[in-house]
Structures are given as C-alpha cells and as structure tokens.
Amino acid sequence: MPHDVPDTRDAAPVGDAMPIGDAMPVGVALHQAKRTLREDVIARRDALAPAVRSAAEARIAERIGAMPAFAAARVLLMTLPFRNEWDTRPLIAAAHAAGKRVALPRVDERTRMLELFEVTVLARDVGPGYRGIDEPLAHCRPVAADAIDWVLVPGVGFDPDCRRLGYGGGFYDRLLPLLATAVPRIAGAFDVQVVERVPAAPHDIAVDAVITESRMYTR
Numbered sequence: 039m040p041h042d043v044p045d046t047r048d049a050a051p052v053g054d055a056m057p058i059g060d061a062m063p064v065g066v067a068l069h070q071a072k073r074t075l076r077e078d079v080i081a082r083r084d085a086l087a088p089a090v091r092s093a094a095e096a097r098i099a100e101r102i103g104a105m106p107a108f109a110a111a112r113v114l115l116m117t118l119p120f121r122n123e124w125d126t127r128p129l130i131a132a133a134h135a136a137g138k139r140v141a142l143p144r145v146d147e148r149t150r151m152l153e154l155f156e157v158t159v160l161a162r163d164v165g166p167g168y169r170g171i172d173e174p175l176a177h178c179r180p181v182a183a184d185a186i187d188w189v190l191v192p193g194v195g196f197d198p199d200c201r202r203l204g205y206g207g208g209f210y211d212r213l214l215p216l217l218a219t220a221v222p223r224i225a226g227a228f229d230v231q232v233v234e235r236v237p238a239a240p241h242d243i244a245v246d247a248v249i250t251e252s253r254m255y256t257r
Contacts, residue, residue: 063237071237075203079195082230084122091228094251095124098226101249102190103132107222111188113139113181115154115217118164118172123192124226127160134158141181144173145209152213154181183216191225196248200225200257201236214243222246229253 063071086094102108114133119125133140143152145168155174157163167173191210195203202225204210214223223245229252238244248255 068237068239072203072206075233075237076194076206079203079231079233080122083194083228086122086228086230091122091124094228096128097251098124098228098249099126099129099132101251101254102224102226103129105224105247105249107188107224108133109136111138111222113141113185113187115141115143115181115186115189117190117192118142118160120171120192124228126190126226129190129226130157130160139181141186142174143209143213144168145171150207150209150212152209154183154186155179156181183213184218186217186221188222189214189217189224191223191245193225193227193231193245195231195233195236196225196227196245196255197233197236198255199235200244200246200248200255201238201242202245203236203238211241211243224249226250 108114116126116130116133118127118130130140140157141154142157142164143154145151146153147168155178157174157178163175163178164172165175191202191214193202193204193210202210217223223243225245225248227248227250229250232248232250232253232255244257246257
C-alpha cells in the first residue's frame, strides 16, 4: 500500500458505529448494521453547515492533491460528488492542470458494473446519469481498467482501519479487483464520516488511505 500519509489510527473517530471488541455481524444482522450506520452517517454529513462544509472539502482536496502518489499518477479514476459528498471537482481540475488523464465511472445497468471513460472538460463531458449522478456522456472515450494508476474511491463512511461503507450497490467492490494491485485506493471524507468500526463482510474491500479535513488514516 502507499505510505504517502502518516498513520493516525490512534486519532478518535467521530462516530460510534460498533464497538471494537464486538464480533462482526453476518447475514441479515450485517445488512441491518450497514443500513443503520449508513443512515446515521449520511444524516451527520448532511447536517454540516455550509461554511464548515466548504472549508472542509477544500482542505480534503488540498491534502489529497499533496500526496506523492497523486503527483506521480498519470491516469486517475475519480468520481463526482453525489448529493452532499465533498466536492471533488477542484481535485479533478488540479489533475487536468498537471497534464494528467482523468477517467470517471458510468453505471452499466445491465451488468451492474462500472465502465470508465475519459473526461477533459467537465461542463462538456458529463451529465445526469444513473440515479441522477453525473456521469461521462456518450461521446467520451473508454478507458481500460488496467490503464488506471490511481483511484479515488467514494463512500458513505469509513473507519480508522480504512474499511469502507458504500451505498449498498456493490459497484466498487466489483470494480476495484479489476485494477492492478499496486494502484493506490484513496478515499476522501469529512471527519463526521469516520466511525469507530464499519461492519464489513469478507468481500467488502477496504481502501489504502482515508483523508479527512483534519486526519489521515492508512492501513
């Protein structure tokens, strides 16, 4: 895994999720635990004051953009914000300004997979797609998964061990194994999205680093 950021797993997470000593739930209990935590984290994220949100997302972008792995990458898979997620567009602009290629995902509803396409001008190349999420438009050029050398992974919640809680569709759990093992898997999040422990199944894929406005966690 990349070691671009200091390990701060001793920093206290904001949320309480499930206690560290408890066994990980399975089956129906796991599904319910994820659902409950997802609703709680989204509520905290959505409650952020506009000024606090704006300052925090700028700091998140700044921290990620300063990572050596980001500087070294040439073909980045990134994502656009959904609902009240932190705004990734300044980071995408920084990548383009540095001469990097940027790919964004588009949902294939038939296969339930993410397909990757290069974007060069957001205002021209993206529009509302699956569930209203901005996605690359039809004219964008496909990008092969094996061309990606850095990925920004979205998520609802994270814990200090970099476990990730998504929206429940499993899209990134299916995509990430298609990328090269050495590709840094980085997540940005507000402090309020980090909980004590994310309930996870064996197939749930953790990220390599979680960067918030005030903390950095690595596995």
